[in-house]
Amino acid sequence: MASVLDYYVDAFSPQSLFGFYHLVGLFSIVILIWMWGLGYLVIRANPNSMENRFISILLVCEGLKASFLALDFFVYSSPWQDLWDVLFPLKMETFMTAQIVSILLYLSFPVYYRVNILKFMNTETMKNHVWYIAPLLGTLFWLFLRTQDGFTFDNASWIICSQPGTEPIIQNWWGTVTEQVLQYAEDIGTCSRPFDRAVVEEPMGLWGIILLGPVISLVGLLFLRASMKQSQRETESLTNVGVLPSRSLYIGFLGKVIGQIIFFVFVLVILPTLNGGVFFEFADSIRVQYGADPTAYDRILYFIWNFTLIIAPVSVGFEALMFVHATLKDTVFGIDSNLRKTFTNTIFTGIGAMSFLIVSEAMENVVGYGMLGGVLIGGVFIVSRRPILTFIDGISGKLIPSEYSESELKYLEAFKEAIEDNTINSRERKLLANLADAYGIEQERLDHIEQLYKDSLDSNRVIKDDDSEE
Known part of the structure; x- marks a missing residue:
């Protein structure tokens, strides 16, 4: 128990940025639970809708991707190696499967959101099957890749320093102690404080899949934009079938893509530039954090690396917010x-x-x-x-516009009061009609927003029209 307490005391010390890395892990757990909960709600809203099933699977995969550091919140050191013999494969297998499945789902957007140039994909047959075929193919593809060179975790070791002023020792976890691990230990030199950290050889093939995500996301974004523009061109008298129902879905995905591009730039440009032109891996954070007499430059590099790690869960959280907004229409x-x-x-x-x-x-x-x-x-x-809140609220108002106009919202307030007893008598209906005329709401639009509000009520609640005056 004392070792566990010491672990978290060090993790939340000023030298460790007050536990920022572990807070990212905790935040990732929250995002994972939230995404799975939202996926369940989307399915629950309409279990028979193929679009809902598709979005639900996508939310689950995005949650798994965002939760990459979730398990890292727990004690991750050599005394707990037996536990991590289970947790590490669980972490990486689910993460990489979700990465590949998400890529396939991005490419499947035209199936559920019609794009004219790819309208052959927007068929009922494909809608009925793509939502489960994509996850199945993605899983099988990863099961094949995980045994290939460049995609396997062949070697892992622990770099351990028992007290300040001593040189680190290396303890093998699996595979062999590589030259890279020996170089990390040499670069650390004399330890500035005690630590016990894992160094897992990072296959470049896995980084290739991870960095492919932002590229495919851009393609998916273009699909959604084309569908959204197509939806805007539809006349109000036509039923928009198979097009993007609102720009919320597009905005959510746009926010996620922007986050991925920022991550892409940090990983491939900014961090390597600050690291002497060398790709910055997880193990490099040990050197800049625990090396002898870390400089302000090392601290800045460590901070930027930790900041990079929170980009994924934050952008995925925003995506979920807007995806559900769009799915519920x-x-x-x-x-x-x-x-x-x-x-x-x-x-x-x-x-x-x-x-x-x-x-x-x-x-x-x-x-x-x-x-x-x-x-x-x-x-x-x-x-x-x-x-500050006023400024941010102004931005959010532009990003998340209401489907209802101000006049329609005022009408719905009156409508809400009128149906408190589950009936609308003739007198209340006349007053509502006069109110709609005053606000300039046409009858077709009026019927639409009333029905939307009724649909949002408890399914057991029935609203009836009463011809009486009271």
Whole structure:
């Protein structure tokens, strides 16, 4: 128990950025549970819809991808090697399977969201089968790749330092102790503090699949954009079948793609540039974190690496928010304002957390007391909370527009009050009709928004029209 406590004390120390790496792992667990929950809700909303099944599978895969560091929240050191003999394969097998399946699902967007140039894919037969064939093919493809050279984890070791001022020792986990591991131990030199970390040989084939994701995501984004533009060109008198129902799905995927591109740039450009032109791997974070007398440059490099790790769960979380908004087609009254509120609070909290880490790290290097910076930035955020929230809310209002106009929302408020007793008498209907005329809402649109609101109510609740005056 003492070793577990020591592990987390070190993990949440200022030198470890106050547990930022483990907080990313914890956040990934939350995202995973949220995505699986949303996937279940999407299926529950309409189990017979092929589109709902497709989106549900995609949400589950995106959750698995975002949860790559979820298991890393738990104790990850050599005394717990037997546990990690199980957890490591579980972590990597599910992650890589989800990566490949997601790529196939991105390429399947034209099946469920019609794109004219690929309209041959938008058939009922393909809709009925692609949602389960893509995961099956992706799983089989990974089962084949995992045995091929360049895709297997052949070697792993532990680099251990028992106390400051000593040189690290190497303990083999599986395979052999590679020259790369020996070089890492040599680069660390004299340990600045105790640590016990795993170094797993990272196959370049796996990095190739991971970095292929953003490229295929761009292709999927173009599919969604084409479908969205096509939907906008449809006349209101026609039923939009097989096209993107709203721009929310596109915005969600766009946010995820932007996040992936940022990750792509950090991994392939920024980190290698700062690392002397050498690709920065997970094991490199050990060198810059625990090496003898880490410099401010090492600390900055370590911070950027940790920041890169949170990009995936954050972008996937935003994608889930907008995907569900699109899938439900805004049928839940008030969902737009709830999404905007969630978006605003999330962005505010994220900016606050990142500012705390950056300012604390700066004060740690300047005056040797990082917590002072945290207190100062916390005070600034408390004083400036309202204008910051107002600014973010303005952005969220543009990103997440309501399907209902302001007049329609006011009408729905009156409609909501009228059906509290589950009936609408003739007097209430006349008042509602007059209100609709005053707001300029046409009868066809009126019937549509009333039906949407009724559909969002409890399925056991029935609204009836009563010809009486009271």
